[in-house]
Amino acid sequence: MVGIVIVSHSKLAAEGIRELASQMAGPDLKLIACGGMQDGSIGTDAVRIRDAVIEAGGDGKDGVCVLVDLGSGIMSAETAIELLEFDDEYAGLPVRIADAPVLEGAVSAAVSASSGDTLDAVISAAEEARGMKKLQ
Secondary structure (H helix, E strand, O other), X not given: OOEEEEEXXXXXXXXXXXXXXXXXXXXXXXXXXXXXXXXXXXXXXXXXXXXXXXXHHOOOOOOEEEEEOOHHHHHHHHHHHHHHOOOOOOOOOOEEEOOOOHHXXXXXXXXXXXXXXXXXXXXXXXHHHHHOOOOO
8 A cells, every 4th residue: 555644844733634634534544744843843854754665664665645734844855755866775666746735635645645546646646636626
């Protein structure tokens, strides 16, 4: 099953999004919140994101979808993916960052992943959330 990592500059935001998305997913989905810095301050940390990707990656064959809140978080997530290449055990882990709104994308990705969809399909589900209309 594809794992999901939610990256936010805020620990509380990442955990809240994970909580909401997990309500839509099955209990087996690895849905990891990675928010804030180690000391609890606002920010993102590539090493912590790498560790979250490894945790979400499970056996490594299905991959990991990463959702990010703001621009510098994208840079941290990209660095985290690059760091995986230095670890022989995880160098081949398929990891992609979804170009999606973090909350709506996480919910859509969680439903897709818990249905057993491929990484491409999970990324697509997350990215389709960009076009969701909230008002008619």
